[in-house]
Amino acid sequence: MASSAIVLAAAFAGPLASAHAAQFELVYEGVPDEAMPSLQMAVDILAPCLVSDVPIRVRVQWIERGPSGFAYQAAFRNRDFLPLRDVWYPSALANAFAGERLADQDDINIFFSAKTDWYYAGEEAIGEKQKDMVGVMMHELGHGLGLSTTTFTPWQGDPISTLGMPNEYVDYFDYSFALNEQDGTPSVYDSLLRLADGRGLQDFENGSIDLTFAIANPTIHFTGPEATKANRGYPVGVVPLSLSHAAELPRQPEPMMADNGSSGTTRRSNDPLALAMLADLGWTIAPECRTWGEG
Secondary structure (H helix, E strand, O other): OOOOEEEEEEEOOOOOOOEEEEEEEEEEEEEEEHHHHHHHHHHHHHHHHOOOOEEEEEEEEOOOOOEEEEEEEEEEEOOOOOOOOOOOOHHHHHHHOOOOOOOOOEEEEEEEOOOOEEEOOOOOOOOOEEEEEHHHHHHHHHHOOOOOOOEEEOOOOOEEEEEEOOOOOOOHHHOOOOOOOOOOOOEEHHHEOOOOOOOOOHHHHOEEHHHHHHHHHOOOOOOOOOHHOOOOOEEEEOOOOOOEEOOOOOOOOOOEOOOOOOOOOOOOOOHHHHHHHHHHHHEEEHHHOOOOOOO
16 A cells, blocks of 8 residues: 655664764655665664764655666755865755755655565565665765765766766656756765776766776776775775675675665664765765774
C-alpha cells in the first residue's frame, strides 16, 4: 500500500545523540508502507553523527523506471558564510553553516526503483539478489549531503565529459526544487578530487576528451585530510568515471559510498570513511562519531 504522508524523522535519541544532532524531515511520495521503517532506520543511524540546528528536508519518491537509488540536492554558492568561493554547497550543509534555512524547499530528493528486489528491516535473512533498503538509503543520503560529483560522461556518442553542466542523467528526474545554475561550477566535493600528479578537475577544459581521461584516471582520489586519516593515512580512491563513489579495497569492509552496493549484504552502522569525507566538505561530526585517528 503506497502512502504520501509526511513523516517527521527526529534524530535518534540514543547513546550517540548530540545536543545539536541533525533532524531529518522525510516526505514520502508513493513509498510502500513496508519500506518506511527501513528508511527511518537509516536516518536514525546517520542523524546523530551530523551537527546542525536546521532540519534537513528529504523527499523520497518511488519511481517505476530508473536506477535502484538516486539522490540529488538543492545547492548554494558564494554566500559570505561558505568557506570556498565558486563551488556549490548542498543546501543542507549551507543551512548548517548559516544556522537558518536559506530557502523554503526540500534539501534532498531521493528516488527508489519499484522494480528493485528490496530487503526491508525486520524481514528474514536477505536474499542473494536483494538490495538492502537501509544501506541504500544511507548511501543516497551521503550523496544528498554532499558526496556527489557534477561530472558526467555520456553513454553514447563521443565520450566528451563535462563538469557542472546540464546532462541527461540529472535531467531525467523530476525534482521538488529548481536545479542550481548549471554553468560549469563544480561541487565542493569536486574541489577535493585530484590526480596523482596534483591536477584537479578544473585544470582540464570543460567539455573535452582530456577531462574524460582525467575522470577515468585510476589515480583520481579524494584529498580531504579527515578522510585520509580515516583511511589510515592513505589516499582515498574514488571510482573512475563514477567519482561520487569510494573505491573498494581487498580485504576491507565495503564502503558506505561504494558504487552500486553489493546485493545480499546489509548495513546497520555508520562508515567512518564516509563521515570523514563529510567532515572534509564542512560538516561538523559529533565527537562520539569521530572514531578515526590522527594517522
